[in-house]
Each structure stands twice: as C-alpha cells, then as structure tokens.
Amino acid sequence: MSTVQPQRTAHNQRRVSFATLIGTTIEWYDFFIYATMAGLVFAQLFFEPAGESIGLLLAFASVGISFLFRPLGAFLAGHYGDKIGRRAILVLTLLLMGGATTLIGVLPTYETAGVIAPVMLLLLRVVQGISAGGEWGGAVLMAVEHADDDRRGRAGAFPQLGVPLGMLLATGVTAVMTGWIAPGDAFLEWGWRVPFLLSIVLIVVGYFVRRAVDESPVFQEIAAASKQSKVPILELFRKHGLLVIIAALIFAGNNAAGYMATGGFIPAYATSEAVGLERTEVLTAVTYGAAMWMVSTFSAGVLSDRIGRKNTYLIGFAAQLVTCFPLFWLINTGELPMLYLAMTLFTIGLGLSYGPQAALYSEMFPASVRFSGISISYALGAILGGAFAPTIATALVQATGGTTAVSWYLVGMTVISIVAVLLVRDRTGIDLSIRNQAAQEVGATVYDHRQPQVERQDSTELASVR
Template identity: 75%
Template sequence: MSTPTAHQPPEVNQRRVAMATLVGTTIEWYDFFIYATAAGLVFAHLFFEPAGASIGLLLAFASVGISFLFRPLGAFLAGHFGDKIGRRPMLVITLILMGASTTLIGVLPSFETAGLVAPILLLLLRILQGISAGGEWGGAVLMAVEHAPRERRGRAGAVPQLGVPLGMLLASGITALMTGVISPGEAFLAWGWRVPFLLSVVLVVVGYLVRRAVDESPIFLEIAARKQQTKVPVVELFRKHWLLVILAALVFAGNNAAGYMATGGFIPSYASGPAVGLERTDVLLAITFAAATWFIFTLLAGFLSDKIGRKRTYLIGFSCQALMVFPLFWMINTGSLPMLYLALGLFTIGLGLSYGPQASWYSEIFPASVRFSGVSISYALGAIVGGAFAPTIAQALVNATGSSTAVSAYLLGMTAISLVAVSLLRDRKGIDLSMDNQAEQEVGATIFDARRAPAFVPAAEGSVASR
C-alpha cells in the first residue's frame, strides 16, 4: 500500500467523499431516469397527444434526447468554474438545479389543460436537467478519484458511477410502485406519474447536506496553491487535447447508447407495447432488476480495473456487450417475463464492465489544470453521440422495419465504435494526478498505445507510470 501523502487523505475522509458522490449522483440520475421512464409511458399522451400515438411517442423520446444537446453547455460552464474555483461548489450547484427542474416537471399542466404551453415548459425544464447533468458527473468523479490513493482509484471512481444504476433502480422501482400498487390504471395517468418527480425535493435536501460536508479535492487545492489554474480551461483543452476529447467521448458513446436506450426509455415502452405485450408494472420491475445487476458489475469493474488496468476491463466489457445486442431482443420478443429478466441481466454485465472504469481512466488522461473541463466535456459529447436520441432512433427503426433486428445492428455499430476508441487510448493507471502542465505536455503522446509511445518510468515522486 502506498505511503500516505497530501493526495491520500485519511480513510474516514475518503468514505465521506465516497458517500457524498454516491448520494449526489444517485439523486441526479434518479431525476434523469424518472423523465425517461415517464416519457415512454405517459408523456406521449399527456403532452404530445395531438400528434397521434406513434408520432407522439417519437416526440416524447425526442424530448428525452434534447437534454443531451445541452449537456455540453453544462459541461463547459461546470468545467470552466470547476477548474478555476473548485470541484465542490459545482457539485452543490448542479444538484440543486437538477432537483428544482425535476420537481417543477411534477407540477406541470398537461396539453389538455394548458395547450402548447405545456410541452414548451416540459422541454425547457428538460433542457435545465441536461445542463445540470452535463456538469454533475465531472465534479463527482474528480472528487472521488482525486481523493483516492493511486492503487485504489478504479474502485473509488466506480462509486459515483454506481449512482447511475442506483438512480435507475430508484426511478423504475418507484414508478413500478405507482403503476402497480398506489395508482394503477387511469389514476397513474391522472396524478400517479407526478409523485416520483415531487419526491425529488426530499432527495435534493439530503444530497445538499451530504455534499456540503466534504472537503475540496486535494489536487485542486495543490494546483490552486501553486497558482496553476488555467484562465480559460476550455480553450486550453481544445487547443492541446482536442483529439483526446474526441477519443474519450467515443469510448463512452457505445456504453451510453446501450444503457440509456436498453434499460431506460425504449425497452419499457417496447416490452409493454403491442410488439411484446407484457404488463407495464412487470416490465418496470424487470428494469429494476437490471439496474441491480448493472450496479454489481459496475462496482466489480472498478476493482478489476485496479488489478488488470482500465483498458483491459473496457475491452472485456464491450466484448460482452457486443455478444448480447442480438440475443437481448431475441429473448425479449418471446413475450416471456423470465426471458426478459434473463436478457436484461446478461446485457448489464457488459454494460457495467464498460462503465465502472470510466471515472478513473478519464481522470488519468487529462492534465490537472483542465481535468474538470476534459472529463465533463468528453462525457457530454459521448452522451450526445451515444444516448441522446437512441430511444428515438430505436423507435424509428422499429416503425420503419417492423422488427427489432435493426435496433440490435445499431447497438452493435455503436459498440464497435467504442471498441476502436478504446484500442487507440493508452492505459495510464497510477500516474501522478497533480502533474503540472509542462510534465503533461511531455507525456502527451503517450495517450496512444504503448507500443507506439516512448516508455516512461516513475520518478522518485511518482510522476509518470509506464504502462
């Protein structure tokens, strides 16, 4: 085990940081997935009914995707200020913005009551959710990874990643409770769908109190003390590291396309619709089960990446995902509920293994002075390329072909793109995260595969790890 340094605070502080990032990201993604679930189940009827059933569903899924277009704006803003004033303030701001937007969606009037104003307000609040999500992830993962000892960054970085499956588990579980027990049938359409949105108020208060209690990142405090903050981090990022941003974004695209479409908005609608015909509550419970298995393999991936490296873990994950894209729908199309559980459970193995290492790998490939901007913008761009309109694309493919085969082919293509991006990036597990700009420029070429890059060995203070 490494000797404690300024970058390795006591265990108690690491646990506090882990809890703060986990609680915050769970709340953020609960809010985000509640929208995706409601879009597939009720928003087509409540906000887009004049367009007709099929087009209304496409518009509802498109409203899910529009928030992704504004993630880069949130990433730019949070990255800029996160690299200048600190990670912690941005975590609190993004949490409040997401919670307020989600709660307000819960009190919106429907199209029948307010006409065109209703979908416009819905889209505006969804845009605010996108801005918040764009800034949330980068701050959370940096707080987790930058507080952790270098040999445990993978598992530390996996903790905020767990907020995604936990948020989905909460969202689908509470929605299933509303559809199956508290307000089944017409009552769910009338008022039951609003309850999960309104619950966001309670969650945000809890998240705010937890996040206010954590210390600022020691890496940021160190570069601030050395006065190494970049004046305009985004400009510096794209001037020197634009290729790295593109590759990092493509690494995430395949995972996000599969995760957001398959276990988020599309499958609840597809499996409970005429194509498959399962009961809505049964499908939501299956999605809840999938969120639990996603959680397990995301956590496992963090530990695995500390043992065998980020890159190898990714390659295993995307290979598993590629093997399941066709069997996923073959099993769902049987109309058997046990087969739905099996399909989603197997699919989330690759999903978790290709998501768990992301926080640590992103943190290790960007310089400290532009790291918040780098990880946030890469994540936001990857979400646009991957998941932004995946449910809309999937629904359009089913409408055009009458089959789910085209959807599987689409997922396979996105997975292949990410595999190529992973193969081009170099594993830099264990580097010194506080390296200054000059040192980072020196090793900038080593982002690519080690066979084509000069080898570096750790200096006395652990400047660079040769991988």
C-alpha cells in the same frame, strides 16, 4: 513552486465515496424518471394531438434534447470547476437538477394548458441537461482525486454507481406507483407526478451530504500553486482536442446501450402490442436490470485496478457485443422470465464498460483542465451515444416491424467504442497531481508505473495497440 499535500485518510475517502454516490444517485434518479415517464405517459399527457406513434417519437425526442445541452453544462461546470473548485459546482448542479425535476411534477398537461405545456416541459428538460452535463465530472474528480493511486478504479466506481442506482430508484418508484398506489387511470391522472415531487426530499439530503465534503486535494494543490488555467476550455482544445474526441467515442457505445436498452425504450417496447407484457412487471424487471448493472459496474471498477482500464473496457465491450441480438430475441418471446434473463446478460457488459470510466477519463487529462476534459468528453459521448437512441430504436421498429435493425445499431455503436479504446494508452495509476502537469507542459518524460520503461505522455495520449 509551493504545493500542499492534503492527507488522504481512509475515513475521508469513505466520506467522499458516500457523498459522490448519494449526489449522482439523486441526479440520475431525476434524469431517469423523465426517461421512464417519456416511454409510459408523456405521449398522452403532452403530445396527444400528434397521435400515438408520433407522440411517442416526440416524447423520446424530448429525452434526447437534454443531451444537446449537456455540452453547455460541461463547458460551464468545467470552466468554473477548474478555476474555483470541484465542490461548489457539485452543489450547484444538484440544486439545478432537483429544482427542474420538482417543477415538472407540477406542470399542467396539454389538455389543460395547450401548447404551453410541452414547451414548459422541454425548457425544464433543457435545465436537466445542463445540470447533468456538469454533475458527472465534478463527482468523478472528487472521488478519484481523493483516492490512493492503486484504488482509483474502485473509488471512481462510486459515482458511476449513481447511474444504475438512480435508474433502480426511478423504475422502482414508478413500479410502486403503477402497481399499488395509483394503478390504472389514477397513474395517468396524478400518479406520474409523485416520483418527480419526491425529488425535493432527495435534494435536501444530497445538499447537506455534499456540503460536508472537503475540496479535492488535487485542486487544493492547484490553488496553492496558483496554477489555475485562465481559460481552461481553450487550453483543453488547443492541447488535447483529439483526446476529447477519442474519449467521447469510448463512451458512445456504452451510453447508446444504456439509454436505449435499460432506459425508456424497453419499458415502452415490452409493454407494446408487439410483446404484450404488463407495465408494472416490465418496470420491476428493468429495476432488477439496474441492480445487476450496479453490481457489474462496481466489479469493473475494482477489476480495472488489477488488470488496467483498457483491458477491462475491452472485456466489457466484447460482452456487450455478443448480447446485442440475444437481448431482443429474449424480450420478443413475450415471457417475463426471458426479460429477466435479457436484463441479466446485457447489463454484464454494460457495467464492465462503464465502471472504469471515471478513472480512465481522469488519467487522460492534466490537472488544470481535467474537469473540463472529462466533462466535455462525457457530454459529447452522451450526444453521440444515448441522446436519441430511444428515438432511433423506436423509428427502426416502426420502419422495419422488428428489432433486428435495433440490434445492428447497437453492434455498430459498440464496435466504434472498441476501436476508440484501442487507440488510447493505458495510464492506470499515473500521478494525477500538478507535478505531473508541470512535466507535461515542459515536454518532460513521465513515469507510468504500469510500464517498465519511461515514456512520454504527449498531448493526445494516443499509442499503438498494447
């Protein structure tokens, strides 16, 4: 078998890290702009006939609908990403997401177009979901497969940073619009459109940055050896189906916390009559929370290179678990400094249980089905965790009159993810190349440099707790 060994130069790795960070930031800016507006204005603009409470539930449900289409995007992107390469899929998903976001900015509202307005909104949200389903896996593999073995967690943290950075930009831009450029009624009339329209500028920048990046060296090896899987999805579920489920459950607890607590729910809840904070103040606090999330995410990626992915995850989920109740105790005081404290405490665990994910997922799956494996696991985890978390949280508050049930919901999701983490073996630093895949396919043993013994890397990667 003939393979090529593309050079992993420091300059090229920095360029890849920058490209994946820029691209994922743009993608998630688009995604979070929708979630933010769903909590603030979509109930009035697109679901007004349903009334205030039901309209808000419908607005948050529209956020969740896109998650249902993430697996489709993951299937498509995984299939073609494992067959034709990572880079082409990254460019395509960026264009799809940006186009849908820009079009939302020019949609008519229910007042001017009737029922066609929410229908068009939902269709564009579906396109966003398909794009998001394929984006993450490609960005992660470009970053991780270009990296040195002992810096994989750090490299994989860069596309992870795109999520909190995208949210920071989304809430920051919205805060500027509500506080200075289009305050009051002007925001409801036209100001909400501007953050969506800004996406077209970001798309142009992201497109040229991503086009300049070389293809993943691992995929170059696969292509040179003609080892692309004919039907990656079938091979994935035939050999690694259980691993996909476990990986999805690992992500579910983090995603539920991320989308419910720092996405659309908190801006809506903190500005409701129950808490009574001012909208721009809350958006600024959530923007601060996104910045803290970004710091803890990158720190977790670096830490995972030193103590392993599994240990970092367990520390992160433990931190998330102990803050599920204080998060809302602090917010319910109705005092702005307490909201900042809540964001600080909660985003520590959120970042520690998110930063290592790119490296952990990449080390779980063999090269020829890796794009499919990590994309589908991520998409399924998002459905189980974040898809309807704001809707569930809103319904729980409306049903119980308080946030205790919401905290228990977060506790339950976190515990599920802790159990899932305990079921997987730490594969920090293993060989990601096609050579390792060949060993797996013939059932040979594979050396894991984190462990003193030689061990078999079976199709599920499940192990006793270490």
